[in-house]
Amino acid sequence: MAYGLLKGKKGIISGALDEKSIAWKVALKAKEEGASIVLTNAPIAMRMGEIKKLAEACEAEIIPADATVVEEIENLYTKSMEVLGGKVDFVLHSIGMSPNIRKGKAYGDLNYDWYMKSVDVSALSFHKFLQVAEKMDAINEWGSVVALTYMAAQRTFPFYTDMAEAKAMLESIARSYGYRYGKLKKVRVNTVSQSPTKTTAGTGIGGFDKFYDFADKIAPLGNASADDCADYVITLFSDLTKMVTMQNLFHDGGFVNTGISEDVMGLLD
Numbered sequence: 001m002a003y004g005l006l007k008g009k010k011g012i013i014s015g016a017l018d019e020k021s022i023a024w025k026v027a028l029k030a031k032e033e034g035a036s037i038v039l040t041n042a043p044i045a046m047r048m049g050e051i052k053k054l055a056e057a058c059e060a061e062i063i064p065a066d067a068t069v070v071e072e073i074e075n076l077y078t079k080s081m082e083v084l085g086g087k088v089d090f091v092l093h094s095i096g097m098s099p100n101i102r103k104g105k106a107y108g109d110l111n112y113d114w115y116m117k118s119v120d121v122s123a124l125s126f127h128k129f130l131q132v133a134e135k136m137d138a139i140n141e142w143g144s145v146v147a148l149t150y151m152a153a154q155r156t157f158p159f160y161t162d163m164a165e166a167k168a169m170l171e172s173i174a175r176s177y178g179y180r181y182g183k184l185k186k187v188r189v190n191t192v193s194q195s196p197t198k199t200t201a202g203t204g205i206g207g208f209d210k211f212y213d214f215a216d217k218i219a220p221l222g223n224a225s226a227d228d229c230a231d232y233v234i235t236l237f238s239d240l241t242k243m244v245t246m247q248n249l250f251h252d253g254g255f256v257n258t259g260i261s262e263d264v265m266g267l268l269d
């Protein structure tokens with residue numbers, strides 16, 4: 001059911017790779033809620049062609065940008081403002097990638113060039129999205145910027161390796177830039193810490209199926225799906241949450257505050 005929460009708003013949504021992507025669901029719901037959007041992803045992701053289906057469904061333009069390259073982000077904002085007819089009201093950062101995870105490297109055997117790449121793609125890119133937006137004055141007052149994160153920033157998950165540090169940095173950028181952008185333009189910046197979700201990025205992590213099931217058994221509400229996540233992100237783009245900023249918001253069915261559950265205790269009998 002649509003509520004018109006984003007009626008008249010304009011936004012940029014990154015990271016929709018295929019229909020499992022969290023960003024894919026956010027894009028569909030943003031459209032449903034009345035927003036006009038632009039889609040973006042790394043040029044290499046375009047080759048897979050899936051995003052074109054989403055663009056059709058959302059009546060959205062696709063503007064390719066590698067999130068690590070400042071000039072490409074500048075082009076993204078310039079073209080977005082042209083296409084959408086003005087500054088944007090919301091931005092979704094839904095970008096993560098670790099070459100060390102892709103290659104199955106253990107935490108004690110990380111390749112440091114790849115480590116830098118993980119941090120650049122998954123965390124620094126968020127700062128770049130914000131800094132470029134500020135310099136170009138591309139986000140309207142009371143705008144909202146959201147990035148997706150995972151709880152490995154606070155607690156250790158052995159197979160998450162260098163992405164744990166990348167997410168910790170991402171969450172810190174939300175606080176630091178949230179302060180700055182709030183003072184400057186009343187723009188809010190938050191991270192949403194999502195349950196394990198069966199997407200390309202998610203299932204690439206070693207042992208994913210097991211920790212997906214474990215989280216599902218710990219959380220009293222079970223794991224939050226990508227669709228649920230999209231609903232939550234839409235509220236953060238809407239005016240109903242305009243005083244929420246600099247937060248890391250857990251969207252995980254209650255996992256983060258549960259020590260042990262009866263379901264998991266049952267497994268130990």
Ligand code: NAI
Binds near residue numbers: 045094193
């Ligand atoms: P996904 O694989 O569908 O999305 C990741 C996206 O990052 C892809 O669209 C990919 O093309 C994009 N990307 C990678 N390098 C890029 C670059 N240089 N420039 C621009 N885009 C680039 O997977 P998912 O799960 O939807 O990931 C979205 C976000 O959600 C990520 O930040 C991820 O860490 C986060 N997240 C995912 C969870 C999960 O279990 N799937 C749990 C918590 C957070």
